[in-house]
Amino acid sequence: MNAHDTGKPRVALLGLGDMGTALARAWLAAGYPLTVWNRTPSRAEPLAGEGAEAAATAAEAVASARLVVTCLLDDESVGSALADADLAGRDLFNVTTGTPGQARARAEWARGRGARFVSGGIMAVPPMVGVPDSGGYVFYSGSREAFAEHEEVLSAAAGAVFVGEDAGAADLYDVALLSAMSGMFAGVAHAFALVRDQDVPLKGFASLLADWLSAMTLGVHTTAEQLEGGDYTAGVVSNLAMQVRGNRTLLRTAEEQGVSTELLAPYAELMERRLAQGHGDEDGAGVVDLLAVPRR
């Protein structure tokens, strides 16, 4: 299909790294006319062969469409890529990963240039983009009107979940989920370090690990209920005193196996501290309190 004949609105996409290229292919496959720009022009060439218009400059790309999507390395690259672009009357959707504070500042910056602004946090890896049942989606926050206007286009690439008019909300959700993932992968690395040089078939072990982690994630609902209700002893299944005792076994096993405790120790130390404060009848929710750092 010729992307110019679809009657669908044009999308301008800035940034053709792994994620930007996946977004580009999803919009082309869905029949959206697409203008692309990338700092290194050669990355636009394959997409030009697939029906995209390659713009010579970011400003030219921005001028081509009301919906402008930036998918760049970081917030700084968004500022530099758009420095010379006229954003008046544009709807800027920035799906570049950033902090909530960066998103709020970028929203002000965009509004000052006459654009509506929406920040996005992509909960997907490139192969999940444009694949309807992949489970991938994007958090969006900022201008509700701009989101409503472009939701259909956005949804052609990945599920679109609007989480509020505070431009920083999408990045907060995104980074919170990524932070949990980071902790999980830290645990996975430690588990493989324990068993790798032993007589353990790693592929079979991986299946056990995936099933165990999936089963344990159900505990997040109890944590939410405890934090909302304020009673951290409600619905406790595995009390903190027992868990701290268990942690000592985890740390000792690591030492026996010749594995560093550096990934496990910080969390174990926080749990020890909460127990020392007299909260042995809770489970993990009290650690959330310990993590709060007073703002300066």
Ligand SMILES: NC(=O)c1ccc[n+]([C@@H]2O[C@H](COP(=O)([O-])OP(=O)(O)OC[C@H]3O[C@@H](n4cnc5c(N)ncnc54)[C@H](OP(=O)(O)O)[C@@H]3O)[C@@H](O)[C@H]2O)c1
């Ligand atoms: N890949 C993933 O799995 C994934 C998942 C979720 C979210 N994300 C987010 O999506 C965004 C893009 O990720 P990616 O995987 O596409 O990254 P990537 O493959 O490293 O691509 C980075 C892109 O940013 C451009 N860029 C870097 N610095 C720039 C600058 N100063 N000015 C203009 N353009 C600049 C690069 O242009 P050049 O080609 O010229 O270097 C390239 O287009 C990131 O914020 C990332 O966190 C990625």
